[in-house]
Amino acid sequence: MKKLLRILAILGSILLIGLYFITLILAILGKDFFPMFMAALFASMALPILLWIYSFIYKLTKKDSQQN
16 A cells, blocks of 8 residues: 555656646747646645645544444
8 A cells, every 4th residue: 555655756756847838838929828828837736735625534534443
């Protein structure tokens, strides 16, 4: 299980770095790519928040199931 979590963490890090890089490239390209820039900017902010929420809820449900 730890190996799977480590692989998922590495993949998540690569995804975030890729999103940051794409956001930077789209910002440099100019206003023709503004909708894609906004989507990449939103995703680079929303993805870490959603991942944190999912892991928090998972820990809460796992803790509850272990107590029963």
